[in-house]
Amino acid sequence: MSIENHAARSTRRSVIRAGLAGAAGLLAAPAIAQTAATRTVRMATSWPAGLGGLADSAVRVAQNITEMSQGRLTVEIYGPGELVGALEVHDAAGNGDIEMYHSAEYYFQGKHRGLNFFTTVPLGLTMVEQASWLSYGGGQALWDEVNAQFGVKSLPVGGTGVQMGGWFDKPIQSAEDFNGLIMRMPGLGGQVISELGAEAVVLPGGGIVNALFDQSIDATEWVGPYNDLDFGFQKLLSTYMYPGFHEPGTMAALGLSKPFWDGLDERDRYVIETACEVEISRHSSDYYGNSGIALTQMIEEYGVEPTLLPDDVWDAVAAKSLEVVSGVANDDDLARRIFDSFDAHRSLMLGGAPLDQAEYLARRRTLDPLWASAAFDYLDR
DSSP states (O other), X not given: OOHHHHHTTSSHHHHHHHHHHHHHGGGGSOHHHHTSOOEEEEEEESSOTTOTTHHHHHHHHHHHHHHHTTTSEEEEEEOTTTSSOTTOHHHHHHHTSSSEEEEOGGGGTTTOGGGGGGTOOTTOOOHHHHHHHXXXXXXXXXXXXXXXXXXXXXXXXXXXXXXXXXXXXXXXXXGGGGTTOEEXXXXXXXXXXXXXXXXXXXXXXXXXXXXXXXXXXXXXXXSOHHHHHHHTGGGTOSEEEEOOSSOSSOEEEEEEEHHHHHHSOHHHHHHHHHHHHHHHHHHHHHHHHHHHHHHXXXXXXXXXXXXXXXXXXXXXXXXXXXXXXXXXXXXXXXXHHHHHHHHHHHHHHHTTTTHHHHHXXXXXXXXXXXXXXXXXXXXXX
């Protein structure tokens, strides 16, 4: 689905309408709900309006909070630049200029590199593993600790899955091909390619296409086929590399101004937490399903032939990734505790926990006729 087709359902008006629909339910609600004060909550996002997946996720979260609170919290969405810039939402929430944002925490690593771990890090946790670390491995408490320094409280709202390696004008055939490359890549992945000789550029989604047109970047990664098709990267660059080493389980976040969060009663904090829990499943399922559809369309309609990253290149970026990610632990005590907790959970996931799943997926691939179809022959090249 194109950006234009998504746009009609991602405006602030659609969210307000949803809020009114939720408010209509107050007629049948208990008297205490009918007389409760309502509050307009401003949500700023880092995503282009109408972008499938991420922008849709922001809309769903806003609608669910509005409806589940029976209109007590009426969430209005603002796109990049309408209140603050796409990469300024963390500052805005911390300063109390907005009540909440929908973004990715690694955009704000300049404040503390530990924030990367609550989005994704190279060779890190997959989406499901990331959610399990946050909920059951101590990750959320550490996230709360690091963000409290900046007046922010954040919650996970779902991930995009393992990302593709990115779009290039020619295949990456050796680690030396990163030398001199100007590539859009945020987070610690950007540091990895920088140490391999590239220039890593951090751009919000809305600025990538223009940067490719004016040649201020040579290459880019975003998420994967679902969004890449909408952006039209297949028309701008010829080579689609996989797999991505840099973002194995990118988790989006709902960030809240901490004074706003602390001032809510237990009931409305529970509403927001529940809306985020629901969205983890919706957001993740959205990306898994639609990326498969979009990849098939790229192959069949545009002749895209995804190119496997050579083993020696993978080995080079993997070695550098382990060095960069572990290096965060040297920043300060909190960074070390974040790294140690994350690394312990990764070790658990590499141990007995997923043994049956890994073997099942490997065997399923050899049996599933879909993987033997002509459309996916490129996987065996």
